[in-house]
Amino acid sequence: MNRDVAVTGIGLVTPAGVGADATWDGLCSGRSFAATDPALSGLPVDFSCAAGDFDACAHLPRRTVRRTDPFIHLALTAAQQAAADARLTPGAADPDRIGVVLGVGSNSLLGYPSVSRRLDTGEHHLISPLALARSVPSMAAGEVAAHLDCRGPNFTVASACASGGHALGVARDLIRSGTCDLVLAGGSESGRAPLSAISFTRMGALSRRRHDPAGASRPFDRDRDGFVLGEGAAVMVLERPGHAHARGATVHAVIAGYGASADAHHPTSPHPDGRGLRHAIGTALADARLGTTDVDHISAHGTSTPVGDVIEARTLRDTFTAGPPPVTALKSSLGHALGAAAAIQVACAVLTLRHQAVPPTVNVDHQDEAVDLDIVTKVPRQRRIRTVMTTSCGFGGANAVFVLRTP
Amino acid sequence: MQLTCEEVIEALARGTGMREEELIPETRLADVELDSLMLAEFATVLAVQHGVRVAEVIDPTEATTIGDIVTAVVEQARAGGAHAGAAAQEAHGTQGRQGRQRTPTGVASQGSAP
Numbered sequence: 001m002n003r004d005v006a007v008t009g010i011g012l013v014t015p016a017g018v019g020a021d022a023t024w025d026g027l028c029s030g031r032s033f034a035a036t037d038p039a040l041s042g043l044p045v046d047f048s049c050a051a052g053d054f055d056a057c058a059h060l061p062r063r064t065v066r067r068t069d070p071f072i073h074l075a076l077t078a079a080q081q082a083a084a085d086a087r088l089t090p091g092a093a094d095p096d097r098i099g100v101v102l103g104v105g106s107n108s109l110l111g112y113p114s115v116s117r118r119l120d121t122g123e124h125h126l127i128s129p130l131a132l133a134r135s136v137p138s139m140a141a142g143e144v145a146a147h148l149d150c151r152g153p154n155f156t157v158a159s160a161c162a163s164g165g166h167a168l169g170v171a172r173d174l175i176r177s178g179t180c181d182l183v184l185a186g187g188s189e190s191g192r193a194p195l196s197a198i199s200f201t202r203m204g205a206l207s208r209r210r211h212d213p214a215g216a217s218r219p220f221d222r223d224r225d226g227f228v229l230g231e232g233a234a235v236m237v238l239e240r241p242g243h244a245h246a247r248g249a250t251v252h253a254v255i256a257g258y259g260a261s262a263d264a265h266h267p268t269s270p271h272p273d274g275r276g277l278r279h280a281i282g283t284a285l286a287d288a289r290l291g292t293t294d295v296d297h298i299s300a301h302g303t304s305t306p307v308g309d310v311i312e313a314r315t316l317r318d319t320f321t322a323g324p325p326p327v328t329a330l331k332s333s334l335g336h337a338l339g340a341a342a343a344i345q346v347a348c349a350v351l352t353l354r355h356q357a358v359p360p361t362v363n364v365d366h367q368d369e370a371v372d373l374d375i376v377t378k379v380p381r382q383r384r385i386r387t388v389m390t391t392s393c394g395f396g397g398a399n400a401v402f403v404l405r406t407p
Numbered sequence: 408m409q410l411t412c413e414e415v416i417e418a419l420a421r422g423t424g425m426r427e428e429e430l431i432p433e434t435r436l437a438d439v440e441l442d443s444l445m446l447a448e449f450a451t452v453l454a455v456q457h458g459v460r461v462a463e464v465i466d467p468t469e470a471t472t473i474g475d476i477v478t479a480v481v482e483q484a485r486a487g488g489a490h491a492g493a494a495a496q497e498a499h500g501t502q503g504r505q506g507r508q509r510t511p512t513g514v515a516s517q518g519s520a521p
Contacts, residue, residue: 066424067445125462126455129447 003287004254005175006244006407009086009237010347011078011186015049015230015334019081022053023344024351027333027359028380034213034228034335040197045206047213048192049230049335068134068143069108074233074340075140075188076147082184083148086237086249090149093247099152099180100144101171102235103163103187104137105339105394109195111135137339140188144235152180161303161336163187164234164343165392165400169258175238182243187343188233191336197229203268205305217336218363219302219329220309220371227303230335234343236350241407251407253350256387257288263397270308270393274315277391280399281319284389288403292320295403296385297358299345301393302329303336312391313371326383328376332362342392342400349388349404357382408459410484415477418456422449432474436467443467446476459484 012019015033016026026033037048056065056073059080065073079100082088088098111131118127133139137156145154153174157167164187171185191197200206207216207226217228244251261283263276270277285291301312316324330348337344352358357380364377385406392400420427423445436446450462464479 061424062426063424063445066422067448125460126451128451129444133444 002241003176004241004256004405005172005238006241006251007236007253007255007350008239008244008249008251009082009084009088010252010350011081011085011235012232012344012347013051013054013074013078014232014337014344015051017053018051018077020085020347020351023348024355024359027330027348028357030360030362030379032214032217032333032362034216036213037192039192040194043194043197043201045197045201045208045210047210047216047228048197049217049228050192051231064143067130068139069110070190070231071104071108071188071233072134072140072143074190074231075102075235076143078186078188078233078235079144079148079184082235082237088148088182088237093182095149095151097152097181098150099171099174099183100141100150100154101157101167101174101183101185102141102144103157103159103165103167103339103343104140105158105160105163105189106196107137108135108190109193112195144184148184150184152183158339159398159400160394160396161338162342162392162394162398162400163339164341165346165390165402166260166398168236168238168255168343168346168402169260169400171238172255172258175240182237182239184235184237186233186235186347187340189337189339190231191229191338192231200229207304215363217304217332218365219300219304219332219361220313220368220373220375221364222366222368224304224306224309226305227331228335230331230337232334232337232340232344234340234347236343236347253353253404254407255402256405257284257286257290257403259283259285259287259401261399263399265397268395270311271397272311274311274318276397276399277312277315277393277401278319280401281389281391284401284403288405290387290403293322295320295325295387295389296383297325297352297388298327299349299352299388299390300327300329301391302361303331308393310368310370312393313373316391317372324373326358326376326381327373328358329361330359332364333359342390345390345392346402346404349390349402352388353385353404353406356385358385408457408484408487410457410459410481412477412481414457415453415480418452419449419473419476422452430473432472432477434473435469436471437469453480457484
């Protein structure tokens, strides 16, 4: 029995642009999309990677935009793209057997300060009745289902910055088990709410390179000092390869392996030995029935934090005993889209398989001596790529690893 | 407190995300799928922007027309449904039309307002 699950549709909205092609071109341009962000004006860290080209009203009904928060706009737009890419037209499949599983890292925090002020002053009648409905994570999957008539399983996975990965993993299993014929899966998040920014700033997680936003996200570089907040969404259509062929859909790539694990260590710091990530890598490779030497490229979590990058690099070096394949870190270019980031990595891994090229890691001017990896820098690297691994980690010690292959 | 029909229509458009030209007096709520949640949001917009409490005079049943709502709100405001004061001043000062911010995705921010 073929255990692989096919990716037949891709939708992407990122700081590099709206759509898979725009995102790919942006990644390969070798630039960072970080810039001063008016939404964060006055805060200690006032820059981010915003999806600046994205106008929700250009893609969605105005009424939908009015009653939902940006993470839902991003998810809906990416889902529409994915459905179109997969030729998922009405009647193409039984709606009862189409699921939606999305990863969202946290509630949208955009409106909470206003609600909090109203609570403090007792002006309860001025609190929007939509305050909750527009911001709870499950609404992204719910809105996608309503717009695309997907009546199968519908829920949201929350595991911080690994959310989108775990959503894809659960979706993969819904296909493998025969529960669904198709699942739209991925992640969405807009981390640019001031409450989110100040929380990460107080935590010491963000880069403070205000004088040089474009140089702030620099995974594996010796001068890195934290990550850059981003936003975006990636949604993919998953189905069995046979199902895809039967309905004439194009298989872009297959998910051959998936591994999930916990560090079981600390709320925010990865285990110093990388034991959780190592476990997830081993599980994903075993699931794919492949060895480390079969992996042609790794799309790393690589957030640009001083501690996290070194632990990840050491873990990859120790796990891939014959030497890790070329590594890149997309967050150098796109920033950190939190709950969407893992799904964006997977979607871009599919694009890497399509284009047979590894996008560069931006801003690696002086690779950290503690990072003994072949980091792809400056320009894309063309090479034969049949198998890609993605690694993603989240607060709480959650890890999600994927192995993707050409069809 | 006086509210003009134009002001009510503007608030209705803002509260529901509909275009003002879609808000025709004869149109029934059922025809444009306006539900009670969106009408409650409209009432909150009126409270924030104009200091008027109108929630109790809005009939959310399907047969109600846009014209019914506008008339009811204008009459309620005239009859003393206004609660002008700090709320309205704050609305105009920080959350009103002039002060409306743009969200990260370029859409008029309603996540933080009203």
